Amino acid sequence: MVYLSSFHLHSALFLTMFIFNLQFITYTHVLICVSFRFKGSTEIEIIYLEFPLCEEKVVDWKGDELKKMQNLKTLIVKNGSFSKGPIHLPNSIRVLEWHKYPSPFVPSDIFPKKLSICKLQQSDFTSFELRGAMKVSVNLMISFLSSYLIIINSFSFALYFAEVCEYERVKSRQMSIFNTDT
Amino acid sequence: MRELNLDKCQYLTRIHDISNLPNLEIFSFKNCKNLIEIHKSVGFLKKLEILNAEGCSKLMSFPPLKSISLQELRLSYCESLKTFPEILGEMKNITRIRLFDTSIEKLSVSFQNLTGLLNLIIIGNGMLRLPSSIFRMPALSKINFEDCLLPKKNDKLSSMVFTSRAVDIELIKCNLSDEFLPILVMWSANFRPIRK
Numbered sequence: 001m002v003y004l005s006s007f008h009l010h011s012a013l014f015l016t017m018f019i020f021n022l023q024f025i026t027y028t029h030v031l032i033c034v035s036f037r038f039k040g041s042t043e044i045e046i047i048y049l050e051f052p053l054c055e056e057k058v059v060d061w062k063g064d065e066l067k068k069m070q071n072l073k074t075l076i077v078k079n080g081s082f083s084k085g086p087i088h089l090p091n092s093i094r095v096l097e098w099h100k101y102p103s104p105f106v107p108s109d110i111f112p113k114k115l116s117i118c119k120l121q122q123s124d125f126t127s128f129e130l131r132g133a134m135k136v137s138v139n140l141m142i143s144f145l146s147s148y149l150i151i152i153n154s155f156s157f158a159l160y161f162a163e164v165c166e167y168e169r170v171k172s173r174q175m176s177i178f179n180t181d182t
Numbered sequence: 183m184r185e186l187n188l189d190k191c192q193y194l195t196r197i198h199d200i201s202n203l204p205n206l207e208i209f210s211f212k213n214c215k216n217l218i219e220i221h222k223s224v225g226f227l228k229k230l231e232i233l234n235a236e237g238c239s240k241l242m243s244f245p246p247l248k249s250i251s252l253q254e255l256r257l258s259y260c261e262s263l264k265t266f267p268e269i270l271g272e273m274k275n276i277t278r279i280r281l282f283d284t285s286i287e288k289l290s291v292s293f294q295n296l297t298g299l300l301n302l303i304i305i306g307n308g309m310l311r312l313p314s315s316i317f318r319m320p321a322l323s324k325i326n327f328e329d330c331l332l333p334k335k336n337d338k339l340s341s342m343v344f345t346s347r348a349v350d351i352e353l354i355k356c357n358l359s360d361e362f363l364p365i366l367v368m369w370s371a372n373f374r375p376i377r378k
Contacts, residue, residue, distance in 0.1 A: 104193070119187035128188060129198035 041068045051080040063087040096120075189213055189234075199223045206230055212256070213237035220245055225267065231275075235260060246270050258282040266290060274298035277321075281305070289313055297321065306330040308355075328354040332362055 047069075058081045066072065067088035074095040085103025089096070093112040101123035185208040188194060194214045200206070201223040209230060211217065217238045222245040224233070230249040235241065237259040244263065247255070248270040255276055257263060263284045269292040278301040287309045294315050303326040304310065314333040316322070332353070358366070 115183050117185045118183055119185070121187055121189040121191070123188070123191050124193050125188070125191050126193045127196040127198060128191075128194060128200075 042070050044069045044072050046074040046076075047072065048074075048076045049080055050076075050078040053079055055079070057081070058083055066090055098123075101125075184208065186210070192216060195219065197221055197224060201226070204228065207251075208232045210234035211238065215239055217241050222246065225249060225270075232256075238263075247273065249273065250275070252276055255279065257284060260284050266293060268292045269295040271295060272297055277301065279303070283307070286310055289316070291315065294319060300324065302326070304328070304330055312356075323350065325351045326354075327352070327356050330356050332356050332358060 060083045063084045064087045066075070066086055067090070069090050069092075071092050072090045073092055075089075075093060076095070076097040078097075078099050081100070082102035085101065085105075089112050091112045092114065094114055095117045096112075096115060097117070097119040099119075099121050101120045104124045104126060183203050183206055186200075186203065186206060187208075188197075188211040190213045191211070192215055194211065195216050196219045197211065197217070199221045200209075204227065206227050207229050209224065209227070210232070212234045213236070215238070217235075218240050220235075220241070225245040225247040227249050229251050231251050232254045233247075233249070233252060234254070234256040235244070236256045239259065239261045241260050242262045242264055244257065244260075244265070244267040246268040250271070250273060252273055253275045257266075258280055259282060261283055263286055266281075266286050266289050268290055272295050274297045276296050277298055279296070279299060280303045282303075282305045285307060288311055291313070293313070297319070298321055299319055300321055301324045302316070302322060304312075305328045308329050309331070310329075311331040312327065312333055316325075317333075
């Protein structure tokens with residue numbers, strides 16, 4: 001089961017914004033308080049991104065940003081538009097839920113072997129095949145980032161924090177039945 | 183992998199071999215409007231419990247099923263589906279089948295292998311001929327047929343022993359004829375109301 005402390009939550013939110021060039025802030029108007037130094041991407045266990053349906057901007061990214069998150073277990077993306085699909089998914093991922101997955105093919109050679117739940121609704125695949133599902137090469141790297149954000153809207157953060165906690169509560173029940181097989 | 187969901191992938195035309203996912207329990211690809219082919223490996227997943235293919239409107243055939251753990255099979259709104267999948271061997275964990283708006287014209291003899299079936303609801307297209315064997319399925323207790331064709335009357339049908347435990351049957355627009363009605367009444371010792 002994934003345990004996410006408040007520290008991890010802060011870290012996850014912060015890094016998420018960092019990856020997507022802070023566009024996350026403009027999309028959701030969630031303004032985050034992080035009053036401590038960020039410890040690194042290896043702390044991240046959950047990323048949850050939900051964009052407003054009315055948002056039409058495209059998140060411009062390289063696609064390999066997730067490579068460094070060696071402890072990322074849950075990745076959920078809803079409603080977002082991305083410039084390309086992920087080039088890497090961490091081997092640690094158990095839950096992948098990505099509505100409108102931004103690639104016309106399944107990343108068959110990078111599918112994590114511990115993946116237990118895979119939801120790729122409304123994606124543009126023409127066929128589905130996992131030829132190399134179990135062949136994952138993980139090049140673990142640790143990156144240290146540092147920065148500070150200032151409290152601007154603590155109320156928004158409190159709401160978001162409550163949502164994440166609720167999500168985690170529900171998801172933890174689901175994840176308690178996970179094991180490491182495929 | 184335990185769960186795979188490809189719902190509403192509008193360009194998906196083929197599902198290839200997924201035999202490398204032997205632990206799959208839930209597989210859903212509903213409303214994939216252009217799906218035309220499903221690999222036979224989908225029907226041989228031993229741990230599969232839920233298979234949802236609803237709304238795959240171009241799908242004309244479905245591979246045979248031998249998933250002994252299967253509890254839910256959803257094929258409604260597969261408007262081009264002409265045949266119900268063959269059931270290879272006993273599959274007793276499916277308790278309810280609902281078939282709405284398909285092009286299925288016939289239920290195969292192997293349909294009887296769904297020995298745990300309690301509730302069968304079919305809204306046909308006026309072409310689906312029901313086999314008499316349905317009325318002998320041992321666990322079936324609730325039957326709702328609409329716009330279907332009842333079995334053809336013959337001597338075999340008249341002498342058939344009705345073994346279903348059905349207590350509720352509803353036949354709507356099923357060409358229930360005067361000559362078939364006595365047979366149905368004979369079978370229906372345990373039935374609740376019959377609506378013609």
